[in-house]
Amino acid sequence: MGDKVRVGLVYGGRSGEHEVSLQTALAVLKSFDYSKYELIPFYITKTGQWRSGPLLQAPPSAVAELQFNGAGAEGADGGRAAAAGSTLAPLLQGMSERALNEEGAAADGKSIDVMFPLLHGTFGEDGTIQGLFEMAGLPYVGAGVLASAVGMDKAAMKTMFAQAGLPQVGYRYFTRYQWNRDQEGELAGIEESLGYPCFVKPANLGSSVGVSKARNRSELISAIQEALRYDRKVVVEEFVDAREIEVSVLGNDDPRASVPGEIVSSGEFYDYKAKYIDGKSVMVIPAEIPPETAQSIREMAVRAFLSIDGSGLCRADFFVRRSDGAVFINEVNTLPGFTPFSMYPLMWKESGVSYAELLDTLIRLAIERFEEKQAIDYGSGQ
Structure with missing residues (x-):
């Protein structure tokens, strides 16, 4: 038991994709090889509180699942999902030592070997939690x-892609300040360079939340106002009559790509409803393309992947x-849907890599990257 890799699984979070994160975390909890790994769940509530669950050395039971999906963690009794501290400071102190403190669920002195964030959207997929792990000295x-x-x-992504010479559809972006200062100018610029229909998106969000298709000026204004609910920056893209093809990438400095897959949406475009609610969209793997x-x-x-320094x-x-x-x-998603029925693992399955192998590989890559960074001189003068 002592040679198992201890994984801290972080899920939930404050973003609009909280529920998507819960689905992913439960799937991962059930799929780990517990002969190799032991897991400690860290649930982040919608208000940003961190709560740690019990050390897992076997897949969670039905009772535990209720706690891991947030019901028990925010309930009156707290159950086994005990609070790791109402503020982040005590948790960060424990993580900095790479071990849970005595208030944690597994206070046996053994370090957390690697953190596995499954936080979709803001405060999880945007570099914030990754910065916390860097400060705490934890592989992730x-x-x-x-x-x-x-x-x-x-917007930043499209700039990086342009620098790398990757072909993109036409686009524009602007901030809330720019919109409030000169709405007429922004509208005219969109109409002149992109035309109708066009797609409007919050710059910083995923799972197609806040995305709208605009066919005229009235719909464009409504779509921009909707996007500004979720971010201070808005991206507007040219419409192209196209098939939507996806591919999975895995690796660090020498990444490889899976077979491509195709999304055939149940709606006019692949929005949140088509992704997560109606269940009518079809995934074709491998995609039927030349x-x-x-x-x-x-x-x-x-x-x-390499243009954004992916890993x-x-x-x-x-x-x-x-x-x-x-x-x-179109875009890259650095934390794609990761249930066994999501596009990312399904494309790897078609490429000959199982879900369990993916988990093994991702943890190995995380540890390799962390060990490489240990050779960096950060200017300590020692």
């Missing part, structure tokens, strides 16, 4: 601070224009 799964921040901010298109997409996915994993999303087969990169 997935993208680092820079890649997470760029992968979350669609071999040369598939190869081009895989190569572009790796270029995009661990990402899912890269592309448009393939129906009229001529032209390929445009």
Whole structure:
């Protein structure tokens, strides 16, 4: 038992994708090989409180599942999901020592070997939690601070893609301040350079939350106001009649890409409802596209991953224009959906990598990256 890798699983969070994170965490908890790993769950409430659960050396029971999905953790009795501190300071102090303190659920003095954040959206996928782990000196799964921040901010991401020479559809972006100062100018710029229809998105959010399709000026104004509910920066994109093709990327400095897959949306576009609610969208894996298109997409996915200094994993999303087969990169998601039925693991399954192998590989990559960083001289003068 002593040679098991101890994993801290962090989920929930303050973002609008809280429930999506819970689905992912429960799937991961059930899928780990407990002969290799022992897990400590860390649930973050919607108000930002951290709560630690019991040390897990076997998949959680039905009772435990209620606690892990947040019901028990925020309930009156607290149960086994005991608070790790109403503020972050005590938890950070414990993490800095790479071990849980005596108030934790597994105060046996053994260090946490690696943190596994499953926090979608703001405060989890945007570099904030990654910065906390860096400060605490903890290895963690997935993208680092820079890649997470760029992968979350669609405007910054598009700038990086342009620098890397990756083809993109037309786009514009602006802040709330710019919108309030000159709405007419922003509208005119969009109409002149992008036209209708167009897509409006919050720059910093995922799971298609706050995304709208605008067919005229009235809808455009409403869509911008909706996007500004979720972020201070808005991205507007040109509409192209295209198929939506995705590919999974895995690795650090020498990443590899899976076979591509295709999303056939149940709606007019692949919005939150189509992703998580109606269950009618279809995933086609591998995507039925020409071999040369598939190869081009895989190569572009790796270029995009490296352009943002990615590590661990990402899912890269592309448009393939129906009229001529032209390929445009849409975005990368540094923490894609990760249940066994999500596109990311399904594309790897089709490529010959199982869900359990993915978990093993991601933890290995996290530890490798952490060990590489230990050789860096941070200017201590020693």
